[in-house]
Amino acid sequence: MSDKETEEATVSLVEVLEEDEELEEEATAVLGGSDHERCSYPLGYVKRQALYACNTCTPAHVDPAGICLACSYKCHEGHDLFELYTKRNFCCDCGNGRFTDLECKLHSEKQQSNGANKYSHNFFGLYCTCKRPYPDPEDPVEDEMIQCIICEDWFHGRHLGCTVPDSVETQEMVCSTCMNQQSFLWKYTTHIKGCSAASSENGEREQKTEEEEEEEEKKNGEREVKTEEEKKNGVEEVKREGERSEEEVKQEKEEEKEEEKRGVVVEQASTSLHNTEEATSDRDEVPSKRARQVLACRLKELKLIGGESSQSGAVFWPSGWRSKLCSCTSCQELYSTGGVSFLLDESDTVLAYENKGKSDDQSGHDPLMSALDNLNRVQQLEIIHGYNDMKTELKDFLQTFAAEGKVVTPEDIRQFFEQQQSRKRSRAANPGQFYCS
Numbered sequence: 001m002s003d004k005e006t007e008e009a010t011v012s013l014v015e016v017l018e019e020d021e022e023l024e025e026e027a028t029a030v031l032g033g034s035d036h037e038r039c040s041y042p043l044g045y046v047k048r049q050a051l052y053a054c055n056t057c058t059p060a061h062v063d064p065a066g067i068c069l070a071c072s073y074k075c076h077e078g079h080d081l082f083e084l085y086t087k088r089n090f091c092c093d094c095g096n097g098r099f100t101d102l103e104c105k106l107h108s109e110k111q112q113s114n115g116a117n118k119y120s121h122n123f124f125g126l127y128c129t130c131k132r133p134y135p136d137p138e139d140p141v142e143d144e145m146i147q148c149i150i151c152e153d154w155f156h157g158r159h160l161g162c163t164v165p166d167s168v169e170t171q172e173m174v175c176s177t178c179m180n181q182q183s184f185l186w187k188y189t190t191h192i193k194g195c196s197a198a199s200s201e202n203g204e205r206e207q208k209t210e211e212e213e214e215e216e217e218k219k220n221g222e223r224e225v226k227t228e229e230e231k232k233n234g235v236e237e238v239k240r241e242g243e244r245s246e247e248e249v250k251q252e253k254e255e256e257k258e259e260e261k262r263g264v265v266v267e268q269a270s271t272s273l274h275n276t277e278e279a280t281s282d283r284d285e286v287p288s289k290r291a292r293q294v295l296a297c298r299l300k301e302l303k304l305i306g307g308e309s310s311q312s313g314a315v316f317w318p319s320g321w322r323s324k325l326c327s328c329t330s331c332q333e334l335y336s337t338g339g340v341s342f343l344l345d346e347s348d349t350v351l352a353y354e355n356k357g358k359s360d361d362q363s364g365h366d367p368l369m370s371a372l373d374n375l376n377r378v379q380q381l382e383i384i385h386g387y388n389d390m391k392t393e394l395k396d397f398l399q400t401f402a403a404e405g406k407v408v409t410p411e412d413i414r415q416f417f418e419q420q421q422s423r424k425r426s427r428a429a430n431p432g433q434f435y436c437s
Helices: 003-031 069-074 176-181 183-188 210-241 246-262 287-295 298-305 329-337 350-360 367-372 377-404 410-428
Strands: 046-054 081-090 145-147 154-156 172-174 315-317
Touching: 046 069, 176 183, 183 298, 298 329, 377 410
Parallel strands: none
Antiparallel strands: 046 081, 145 154, 172 315
């Protein structure tokens, strides 16, 4: 092999390593925030953690149960597990009253049940409104599964009742059922930029940014001022034409002054928000800002403005949308009653959890990547061929677990590499070939 071909092969290896590094980061994002050695039970209801359900210990005819990452390795090795990704505010059930013949090997002293845990058909390996397993051997359609941030169930994109946006990775989805249960969220759908919701059947309003709303309301205010000037000009014309008496004009002026004292300005557009003005000098102030001061509740303001989507299908919310929700006392009580107080907590998001997992697992530059630069050509070639062989065999090995829906344990990986070492020793005994040590 020529030097040029060797260089190309080396670059190919680097690209493969970078691709594998991406896959490793994805796994770290989900599992990095969870402890793989210690049961999470002593931590109580963990804000967010990776969870599993054991079909071997808690099949469909018994109460559902969830187990932490460490227990999936230590207490349920070789069992048929359902991977639940992550869920919020959950306390590990492993070995408690929901298990008949199992004691947790990592933390045996547990209460009989965890009353605040929430369960769903996910714990029996079923997902979406179609209540099918994932992967589904009977479903020929390849479809992305997306998690609702409220009920935390997983849905096929085609079963959401809306168009799935391209940038779904950076958005949060609320399913149709949860949107209707938390109906106040519909009021925000047309007032948060980037919100992807089904449009109204009547096409009443297009989505507008807050800046566009304020600009439009400012123009309405300018039209009001212009209307008042036209009224004054009209008074002069009335005097000249003799169509109205001086008494009527005087009464009209007194009524206008009285309205200004009360701070009431009647807007001509029926969908505009009614705002107050404290003095004549405040006339050019943007009405929406004044309304926020008077109402002190963003949700009430949106109800007065009106306009919302058709209230059907799931809704995709853009990054940072939670900060746009009203946090007044009344709305906080509303969230608490509905069990969605976490919506005000931006650290509750899956993205925040994944970023924490990545940051906690930072290990610097891959040593294998660095080692390539310090090897001669022969050693590089040996590593390239050895790595490619191992990658192919590892892929085939892991494919069997994916097909059966099983979780790969550290013991499984250990056995794989022991087999690799055994094969290497067998090949090394052949004097006709050269292998790097």
